[in-house]
Amino acid sequence: MGMDLLSLYETMVKIRLFDTKAEELFLEGKIPGFIHSYVGEEAIATGVSANLRPDDYITSTHRGHGHMIAKGADVKKMMAELYGKKTGYCKGKGGSMHIMDFSLGVLGANGVVGGGIPIAVGAGMSIKLVKKSDQVVVCYFGDGASNRGTFHEGLNWASVYKLPVIFVCENNMYASTAYMPETTSVQDISSRAVAYNMPGIAVDGNDVLAVYEAAKEAIERARKGEGPTLIEAKTYRLKGHFVGDPELYRSKEEVKKFWEKEPIGRFEKLLFEKGILTEIKKKEIWDKIKNEIEEAVKFAEKSEFPPPEDALTDMFIDDRKYDY
Numbered sequence: 430m431g432m433d434l435l436s437l438y439e440t441m442v443k444i445r446l447f448d449t450k451a452e453e454l455f456l457e458g459k460i461p462g463f464i465h466s467y468v469g470e471e472a473i474a475t476g477v478s479a480n481l482r483p484d485d486y487i488t489s490t491h492r493g494h495g496h497m498i499a500k501g502a503d504v505k506k507m508m509a510e511l512y513g514k515k516t517g518y519c520k521g522k523g524g525s526m527h528i529m530d531f532s533l534g535v536l537g538a539n540g541v542v543g544g545g546i547p548i549a550v551g552a553g554m555s556i557k558l559v560k561k562s563d564q565v566v567v568c569y570f571g572d573g574a575s576n577r578g579t580f581h582e583g584l585n586w587a588s589v590y591k592l593p594v595i596f597v598c599e600n601n602m603y604a605s606t607a608y609m610p611e612t613t614s615v616q617d618i619s620s621r622a623v624a625y626n627m628p629g630i631a632v633d634g635n636d637v638l639a640v641y642e643a644a645k646e647a648i649e650r651a652r653k654g655e656g657p658t659l660i661e662a663k664t665y666r667l668k669g670h671f672v673g674d675p676e677l678y679r680s681k682e683e684v685k686k687f688w689e690k691e692p693i694g695r696f697e698k699l700l701f702e703k704g705i706l707t708e709i710k711k712k713e714i715w716d717k718i719k720n721e722i723e724e725a726v727k728f729a730e731k732s733e734f735p736p737p738e739d740a741l742t743d744m745f746i747d748d749r750k751y752d753y
């Protein structure tokens with residue numbers, strides 16, 4: 430991708446509008462399962478992905494729509510997947526939390542907290558030992574996941590083998606109802622990198638350019654074979670843990686305070702100051718993307734559900750054909 434400021438802005442707006450629409454559709458009862466909104470965290474996936482090549486990999490989480498969109502996903506196929514339709518990325522059998530597409534380098538979103546970490550480390554091993562290429566893997570996870578064993582084991586392994594993995598902790602201050610300072614032994618999750626002998630960088634996760642710069646450096650190191658980095662992007666979860674969350678664990682005032690720091694409005698201000706964005710251009714961009722999302726909804730609604738007899742297809746692979 431690269432750092433074209435307007436394209437960073439467009440990506441953030443697309444993520445915002447996709448998740449805002451998904452929330453609306455879920456509340457109307459059109460989408461089954463769960464929706465975990467990425468609203469407020471758009472700068473992270475956008476800033477990171479702008480440094481990635483199409484052949485680089487990512488692993489994602491239950492809050493992964495933004496990761497997919499930033500990696501270049503088609504919102505039509507994403508929306509169809511949320512609806513559980515045959516035309517979706519996983520033929521409707523993955524849903525919001527399990528979208529994947531190997532052709533985009535998306536090794537999977539994951540409903541298991543911290544579940545993407547060993548997958549990313551495994552992909553790092555394959556790049557280093559089998560493919561011997563300069564691809565990298567970005568591994569997204571939350572502050573809650575950084576308290577799981579997979580995080581500690583994964584970082585240790587990646588460091589020992591100097592794997593090209595960039596661990597991106599999206600610290601949005603909450604792990605469902607748990608407030609991060611009450612559940613986590615350190616103030617900065619990035620400081621945990623010391624224990625695994627890798628650089629640890631804390632960055633303002635609501636500043637897309639700061640994220641871009643931190644990711645650029647980490648990705649360049651990884652491509653050169655200098656090993657993994659832990660980036661902690663400090664942000665805030667502006668919506669409930671899932672759509673429908675009564676949010677009894679935090680005050681409305683706290684949420685309101687963080688809305689004032691949300692990443693899109695903040696970046697917009699800079700773009701206006703630089704004369705890159707005007708009111709007309711802004712409206713044009715929002716209208717274009719709104720239209721794209723509306724088209725995606727129409728596509729999803731028109732598509733068919735997978736037939737019941739397909740329930741067990743695509744669930745398992747015949748691994749006898751692989752030579753390990």
Ligand SMILES: Cc1ncc(C[n+]2csc(CCOP(=O)(O)OP(=O)(O)O)c2C)c(N)n1
Pocket residue numbers: 491492540541542543570571572573574575599601603604605666670
């Ligand atoms: C192994 C595991 N434990 C618990 C859960 C239930 N759960 C789902 S999301 C979540 C919180 C995750 O918090 P965090 O990693 O900070 O990500 P965030 O939701 O803030 O993006 C929990 C505990 C789960 N899905 N998997």
